[in-house]
Amino acid sequence: MNLDSVIGTFIAESQELLQQMEDALLQIEHAPDDAERINAIFRAAHTIKGSAGLFGFDSIVAFTHVAESVLDRVRAGDVRFNGDLIALMLNVGDHLAGLISQLASGHDLSDLPETTRATEAALTGELSHYLEPQPANTTPAAAPDTPTPVAGAGHWHLSLRFGVDTLRNGMDPLAFLRYLGTLGSILHVEPVLDHLPPLEALDPESCYLGLEVAFESQADQSAIEGAFEFVREEGSIRILPPQAPLSAFRELIAERAAEGTAQVERLVRCGSLAADAFEQAAQHNDSAHETATTRAADTPERAAKDNSRTSKDANLIRVDADKLDQLINLVGELIIAGANTRMLAQRSNLADMCESAETLSRLVEEVRDSALTLRMVQIGATFNRFQRVVRDVSREIGKDIVLQISGGDTELDKTVVEKIGDPLTHLVRNAMDHGIEPAEVRHSAGKPLQGVVRLNAYHEAGGIVIEVSDDGGGLNPQKILAKATQRGLVSEGQQFGDKDLLNLIFEPGFSTAEQISNLSGRGVGMDVVKRNITALRGTVELDSVLGQGTCVRIRLPLTLAIIDGLLIGVGQSSYVVPLDMVEECIELPSAEIAGQQHLDLRGEVLPFIRLRQLFDDQSQPPRRENVVVVRYAGIRAGLVVDQLLGEFQTVIKPLGKVFCQVPALSGFTILGSGAVALILDIPGLLTQVTQHANTRIAGQSNALRSTAQ
Amino acid sequence: MSATSLADDTRHLALDGPLSIYTAADTKPQLTAALQGAIALQIDLSQVEEFDCAGLQLLLATQAHAQRMDICLRFIGASAPIVELLHLSGLAGQLPIEEACA
Known part of the structure; x- marks a missing residue:
């Protein structure tokens, strides 16, 4: 067994559990x-402790144990959750997450930074406050002044009944005895054979054996309990500390009431229960029966609940992301091969063949769609993380803000979900910091004092839209214009619609906040957001009504692996332009602009690039050339090509390392004919155009004039 | 593993290899078959190389069955893993194993 991969699972699982814990705490x-x-x-908390114990991460076990004890008291109703305890538990979760990430980065837990140790000590201290008023049942040995009569002897007594599946789960009750031997010394073992059925009814792989153990050890309760971590759920493990009160034995006997007096005798034989206490204990046997029945009554309910949980879990399969990627890759190949078959079929002019090829390509499309949905995850989990962000930030900046989430079940590609987290955080923080006004301002504006930040997601035309909105002060277009003019982002006298003005805040180096806080407002925010989103082939826009709020809308493609493209031809080669960047296609207006870099598109200057020149194609240009007008991030340019070959579903394949320095290409794809088509990197090309424009800025006015002629 | 009848009507069953959770399902039918209609049964455990809780349960259930059916059951030839486990579980007295006869 590869221990690293098992620890990897432990880390992944713990992170997931911590996330669940945080969600539950927030709710x-x-x-x-x-x-x-x-x-x-x-x-x-319990599972993390258990698994950590399995790997011997003792510091995690020790720390989690304290938290677990507090939680146990909450569960028992001794302590109630309030704001402070929730805050404390959130910090506990953070600290654990810190420890886990320490493990994940391959560090040892023994060389923790000093601050982490200090945090841990502080947290443990705070946690122990909740254990003080009445010592937790995990440390009963520390309660010698309780008036209950002491009946137990000077050793531990372990009463162990194992679940039926213990053996099948790879554990052996007798191995526990061996392990206990390493913690202390076993004084006496009483095997419990009461549950062993007759041979014909015996399932050889089920566990029927129970054990009563008298055990002497200096180990503390958690260490002994830890040994039984993985059988505790299924079986019934009772651990009585030395000098346990008689009531504890009574409870134990009550729980084993089905075993009758045999159990009492075993206790006596173990030397755990004095013989004279036997009588006393026996007297309580009647009441014990009652307790046993009530217990039995609530067990099935609990079991049913647990079952429903497991069956829900069983519907999900954890799959290595690499395997999925490989599948998607193969499906991509399948699409290419399918297109080839279809083309050959059409060429062959065989009706049957064509029909079969059509069916095939339909199926391939379905396979592609369902393969792509495998990578789809709900955005809800990402959204829920912001509950914590909003909670923490609203405390930090002293505003009462609530987060409303809708559309959490909207699905999108896992890669996109992973990459959208940072921009979203930025937008949410921005909305809280700058969007929502301080309470006084809200009050005078007649708004409810509690500010609302909304996260919403929905599908729209083959893409997903994520909205981050707030009911704050909104943006003032005139202020933005003034600022933009001051920064030199726009020239004086330029005309803008309100919407265009608002979207100026995505320009680099722009911030309208009059006051800079440590959260946002340093003017590096929105352009980074925009860049991150464009990197995902998405767009971002902003709507705002002054005094009523702001809404940032992010549009993202559903997947990054397959796009709709426009296939174009230059000489013998084919190229693909992502269709969503194509604005229109026009014919290149006659040869009179030969040698020019611009053309007149309905009165506007349109710079263009001749792909023939760009790729140094030596072939003779055809009589008529076409221009594909592309637009990206507000810049528009034309690409001069020979032919327009139509729409084409494109499986994006990355180029090899050798080509990664070529700025005009973002990948390649394989056509039905087996030929390779390069996918043009439109953002890269457009940057080239703007750079060219800048270097030739002096000659621009001349060029303009000549175009106009 | 083999079951043979000796001249004096005592059946003889020898178990070998592991007697554990991995083999328990296969061993149970052997034990049941050996017990079926037997008057006396001798089970040789000297070649058992692995022994765990599942094996222990089987032997205990076999013993209980033999008692109920009045079959004279003798376990002979304890191997080291068996001795260790019986000692550990406090069952050495309950499951007596005689010295292997030559």
């Missing part, structure tokens, strides 16, 4: 008595 803020959520939080 519990609104419903502090929700037993299900409390249980979810407890389970998360």
Whole structure:
């Protein structure tokens, strides 16, 4: 077994659990008595502790144990969740996440930075406050002044019943005994054979054995409990510390009531329970029966609940992302091969063949669609992370802000989801910091004091739209214009629609905040957001109504692997332009502009690039050339090509390292004929155009005049 | 593993290799078959190389069955893993194993 990969699973699982814990904590803020959520939080802590113990990450176990004890008290109703405890638990989660990421980065837990240790000590200190008023049941040995009669002997007593599937799960009750031997010394073992069925009814792979163990050890309760971490859920593990009160034994006997007096005798034989206490204990056997029945009554319910949880989990499969990528890659090949077959079929003029090829390509399309949905994840998980951001930031800046989430079940490509997190954080922080006004301003504007930030997502025409909106002060277009003029982003007297003005804030070096806070407002924000989103082939735009709020709308393609392209031809070669960047196609107006770099498009200057020159194609240009007008990020340019070959569904394949320095290409694809078509990097080409324009700025007015003629 | 009948009506069953969760499902039918209609049964454990809780349960259930059916059951030839486990589980007294006869 490869330990690294197992630890990898542990890290992934723990991170997931911590996320669940955080979600539950945030929700519990609104419903502090929700037993299900409390249980979810407890389970998360418990599982992390258990798995960490398995790998011997003792510091995690020790720390989590304290948190778990507090959570256990919450579960028992001794402590109630309030703002402080939730804040504390969130910090506990953060600290654990820190430890886990320390592991993930391959560091050892023993060389933690000093600050981390200090945090841990502080957290443990705070946590222990919640354990103080009444010592937690995990440390009963520390409660010698309780008046309950002491019945136990000077050693631990372990009463172990194992789940039926213990053996099948790869564990052996007797191995636990061996392990206990390393923690201390086993004084006496009483095997419990009461549950062993007759041979004919015996399932050889089920576990029927139970054990009563008298055990002497200096180890603390958590260490002993830790040994049984993975059988505790299924079986029934009772650990009585030395000098346990009689009530503890009574409870134990009550729980094993089905085993009758045999169990009491075993306790006595173990020396854990004094013989005279036997009588006393036996007297309580009647009441024990009652307790046993009530317990039995609530167990199936719990079991049913647990079951529903497991069956839900069972519907999901964890798959290596690489495997999915490989599948998508193969599907891409399939599309190419399918296109080839289709083309050959059409050429062959065989009706049957064509029909079969059509069916095939339809199926291939379906396969492609379902393969692509495999990579789709709901954006809800990403959205929910912002609950925490909003909560923390609103405390930090002293504004009362609530986050509303809708459309969390909208799905998009996993890669996109991963990359959208940063820009979204930026936008949400911006909305909170600059969008939502301070309480006084809101009050005088007659708005509710609590500000609202909304995250919304929905599908629209083959893409996904994510909206970040707030009900804050909105943006003032005139202020933006003034600022833009001051920064030299626009020239005086230029005319703008309101919308164009608003979108100026995505220009580099722009900030309208009069006051810079440590969150945002340094003017490096929005252009970075825009760049990140354009890198995902998305767009971003902004709507704002002064005094009513702002809405930033991000449009993203559903997937990054397959695009719709326009196939164009230059000489013998084919190229693909992403269709969503194509604005229109026109015929190149006669040869009189030969040698020019611009043309007149309905009165506007349109710079163009001759692909024939760009790629140094030596072939003779045809009599008529075409211009594909592309627009990206507000810049427009024309590409002069020989032929327009129509729309083409393009599987993007990355170019080899050798070509990564070529600015005009972003990838390639394979056509049905087997020929290679290069995918043009339009943003890259457009940057070239603007640079050219700048270097020739002196000659521009001449050029303009000649175009106009 | 083989079951043979000796002259004096005592059946003889020898178990070998692992007697554990991995083999328990296969071993149970052997034990049941050996017990079926037997008067006396001798189970040789000297060649058992691996022994765990599942094996232990099987032997205990076999013993209980033999008792109920009045079959004279003797376990002979304890191998080291068996001795260790019986000792560990406090069952050495309950599951007596005789010295292997030559």
